[in-house]
Amino acid sequence: MHAAGVWPHLSVVSVLDILLVAFIIYEFLAQIRGTRAALILVGASVAALVFYFSRVLGLTTLNWLISRIFPYAAFIVIVIFAPEIREALARLGRRMTLASSTAAEADAYDDIVMAANLFSQNQTGALIVIEREIGLRTYVESGVTLEAHLSYDLLATIFRPSAPLHDGAVIVHGDRIVAAACFLPLSMNPVLSTQLGTRHRAGIGITEETDAIAIIVSEETGGISLAVAGTMERDLTVERLRERMSKLLRRYVPPTPLPTAIANGRGMDESETEMPMGSSDSHSKPGGER
């Protein structure tokens, strides 16, 4: 494509080039969206604009100052975001190698199944969200960061009604519990059953906005539900939940002897009731106070 000699030639290779760069930019923006890195990016963009206009308008002192600071700013950003950069590169590596599950992750997901069974038997409300390709950092930052190894015992502890973190969603990434007591977006789907409370709506809401899967245990009925892509499968058996998770996460979740119900004396009382549905809040801490 030539346009009066002004526009550069657009070849197939150029289109491929643009698409690859667009992909990299998109992945970068998607990763940092809703995080403190996004705010820093906005700040850096403003600084870049100031630098550009200082050059155009001939503000030599300002231009000199910014041009001296910029090289150091790159180092500062690298130091501040070292953990995020490491995680992003690891994620990229996992995608490139098409690595699916590790034995640790498979064990972790079996712990979720066992915990769901416990919550179901004790009629303890629970909402567990498993991150897949799309990052959930926005929601992680709304809760309490844990970065803990995922285990059956930890899940059972978090969702004890007397525990400070039981109120909200647990977000799981790989074999780690990233955060607990997280706020999730509520589904506004009017077609949803009126029997569904806030916890279920939050579970569906997060799967409407991301590719995460959500496991919800009702504290009224003890029923286990699984939400995927804005739809919910209700009253699953533990075996069915294990089967569905195995399929959705493309990994083998080995069958493990399920624990029996723990007596209410252990702390899983049934005093709480599910939140009424129909909230107009866009985000809510499911199953608890708003």
Place this chain on the structure above:
Amino acid sequence: MTGRDFLRRYVTHNLGLKILSLLLAVGLWLAISMGKLH
């Protein structure tokens, strides 16, 4: 995965961000190709 799921997951999800990324990439390509950046 149905066609609707595919569309939702790979096309309409974060559509604004995808368009912004494409515009930035095109802008960058134009700036480099026209010799404004070195």
